[in-house]
Amino acid sequence: MNRDIAHDIRALGGLGRTLANAPVQAELDRLARNHPRWTLPKPLTSRKTIPQQTNTATSPVKPWHKPNPSPYLKSIRTKGNTTNFLGDESDEDADDEPLLPTNSSGQKSSSSTEKGKGREIPMPSGSRNTMQSNEVNIINEDDEDEADQGGIYPLDREDAAETNDSRVQEVWEKKGFEEYDPRKVKLHVNALARDLLCEGFNVRRIWAIFARDGISQERQELHIKDPVKYGPKLRNTRIDKFAPDTKTMKKSPWNRALIHHFAAKAGEIAAQCKDDRFGPEAIDWVELFSDRFYEIFKLVVKARCQPGETHEARVLRLVVADNERKTRNAKVSLRHAKRTSRSDIATLVIKECRKWGDQEGVVFWSHALLITETIEDAGQSEEEDGVIDVEIEGITMKQNVKKVSRLYWREPVIEELYKMVDSAPGMETAIFHRAGAPRIPRIRTDKIDHRPPPLGLPQSVFRKEYLAALMPHELAELKLADHDIEMYDFGGFDPNEHNNEAMDTS
DNA sequence: CTACTCCTGGCGCCTTAACA
DNA sequence: TGTTAAGGCGCCAGGAGTAG
Numbered sequence: 001m002n003r004d005i006a007h008d009i010r011a012l013g014g015l016g017r018t019l020a021n022a023p024v025q026a027e028l029d030r031l032a033r034n035h036p037r038w039t040l041p042k043p044l045t046s047r048k049t050i051p052q053q054t055n056t057a058t059s060p061v062k063p064w065h066k067p068n069p070s071p072y073l074k075s076i077r078t079k080g081n082t083t084n085f086l087g088d089e090s091d092e093d094a095d096d097e098p099l100l101p102t103n104s105s106g107q108k109s110s111s112s113t114e115k116g117k118g119r120e121i122p123m124p125s126g127s128r129n130t131m132q133s134n135e136v137n138i139i140n141e142d143d144e145d146e147a148d149q150g151g152i153y154p155l156d157r158e159d160a161a162e163t164n165d166s167r168v169q170e171v172w173e174k175k176g177f178e179e180y181d182p183r184k185v186k187l188h189v190n191a192l193a194r195d196l197l198c199e200g201f202n203v204r205r206i207w208a209i210f211a212r213d214g215i216s217q218e219r220q221e222l223h224i225k226d227p228v229k230y231g232p233k234l235r236n237t238r239i240d241k242f243a244p245d246t247k248t249m250k251k252s253p254w255n256r257a258l259i260h261h262f263a264a265k266a267g268e269i270a271a272q273c274k275d276d277r278f279g280p281e282a283i284d285w286v287e288l289f290s291d292r293f294y295e296i297f298k299l300v301v302k303a304r305c306q307p308g309e310t311h312e313a314r315v316l317r318l319v320v321a322d323n324e325r326k327t328r329n330a331k332v333s334l335r336h337a338k339r340t341s342r343s344d345i346a347t348l349v350i351k352e353c354r355k356w357g358d359q360e361g362v363v364f365w366s367h368a369l370l371i372t373e374t375i376e377d378a379g380q381s382e383e384e385d386g387v388i389d390v391e392i393e394g395i396t397m398k399q400n401v402k403k404v405s406r407l408y409w410r411e412p413v414i415e416e417l418y419k420m421v422d423s424a425p426g427m428e429t430a431i432f433h434r435a436g437a438p439r440i441p442r443i444r445t446d447k448i449d450h451r452p453p454p455l456g457l458p459q460s461v462f463r464k465e466y467l468a469a470l471m472p473h474e475l476a477e478l479k480l481a482d483h484d485i486e487m488y489d490f491g492g493f494d495p496n497e498h499n500n501e502a503m504d505t506s
Numbered sequence: 507c508t509a510c511t512c513c514t515g516g517c518g519c520c521t522t523a524a525c526a
Numbered sequence: 527t528g529t530t531a532a533g534g535c536g537c538c539a540g541g542a543g544t545a546g
Binding site for chain 1: 510511512514515516517518522523524525
Binding site: 337 | 529530531532533534535536537538539
């Protein structure tokens with residue numbers, strides 16, 4: 001019987017793919033329904049009726065994959081409710097004053113004329129590029145020999161002429177059919193904007209744009225005089241850096257025209273998309289590009305030499321800031337990974353225990369799941385790299401370990417619980433197929449992690465001494481939840497004592 | 507109070523090394 | 527060769543802080 005289960009799960013792939021299919025949300029829904037039975041009377045109102053069909057029980061939806069639409073999607077419903085008479089057409093081309101009339105026409109055929117126009121604009125160094133407008137497609141195909149797969153656009157030469165001939169459009173037109181997925185819309189929107197920006201500034205990454213040269217003063221004066229002829233282009237373009245701070249940079253007419261030019265192109269590409277990957281809602285491209293450019297403006301200002309700062313000091317400042325950021329992100333990622341994998345593990349064991357008819361196992365792992373999803377990412381302890389001495393056949397060697405710190409507000413039995421949860425994949429070989437690299441050993445230390453707890457937690461996940469030591473206003477600020485979770489003392493507890501026939505610990 | 511600024515958390519994707 | 531853990535990278539977005 002166990003062999004069948006093992007085969008069944010291994011057929012899905014390795015542990016990673018197994019965890020990906022853990023129906024955590026479905027189990028949580030079940031807990032929301034069932035769990036209070038043990039400690040509370042039945043709720044007065046049977047609120048959501050959750051179907052106990054198997055399709056929801058096997059749905060891989062995870063609670064941390066909350067529906068999180070892009071902030072640049074304008075919901076049709078809310079818009080219709082509030083200000084429908086203010087004009088729904090404002091999404092594409094209502095921003096007329098800084099917008100270039102050339103691209104608002106939205107014609108693909110106009111690109112050749114714009115291109116011709118682009119060539120006659122005096123460029124500081126790009127006059128050498130005498131590419132014919134007819135040949136652009138051919139040249140592009142030569143350039144794109146490797147780019148059609150991953151959407152990577154080959155970089156132009158440093159001195160290439162600016163042009164409105166965007167290759168992004170062709171690439172996105174060639175993308176295959178994709179089903180409409182509300183959760184993917186944001187990814188597509190962001191990806192299109194990213195492609196346009198990287199192509200426009202001839203960089204591989206958006207963050208590199210800040211290091212590009214700025215647009216010249218003369219060109220900006222020309223732009224003021226004739227915005228149509230001398231406006232920003234889509235490719236090999238520049239930003240206006242003549243500003244002391246981000247605010248002025250944002251107000252620059254050139255930069256605003258740039259934002260609207262990119263936004264219009266993105267809207268055009270999205271409108272011509274053959275499938276529904278961009279969804280039915282209007283996309284506020286101007287807002288999106290404004291935000292992206294604002295990031296670039298910040299980098300431009302931050303990367304400048306501060307008064308009295310040497311070049312070396314500036315480089316050091318940027319490197320240090322970057323490293324700090326990386327360290328922060330690493331910790332955040334780690335806590336999230338801990339939480340998701342623990343919830344996945346608990347959910348999968350629940351599933352198997354149910355198959356085995358192991359009711360105690362279901363209860364145990366339901367508790368683990370409930371705890372984990374209650375305290376979420378913030379309730380996971382941090383780790384830091386460390387080295388310990390281990391003795392192997394009388395020889396001392398260094399071994400890399402992870403030193404796990406201790407959350408100062410968390411109820412200590414949760415740590416005992418997590419010790420068991422973390423060891424489960426190693427013991428439950430029938431469920432978890434462990435191939436590949438072994439985990440780095442975890443050493444629990446007494447180092448205290450003083451991150452504050454998240455708000456709205458139930459009282460029992462806190463260490464009692466922590467709560468007792470709080471000032472009344474501090475306690476109120478925790479906004480403790482109305483409900484509570486039954487806690488169990490796992491100190492010295494062996495979960496496998498009771499159900500050896502179900503747990504394959506050998 | 508609103509609008510803007512920007513810090514920090516979140517997350518998808520990738521690479522690398524170790525192992526079955 | 528395929529799978530895993532682990533870490534890094536790059537981009538994105540929520541929301542706290544602050545100026546007006």
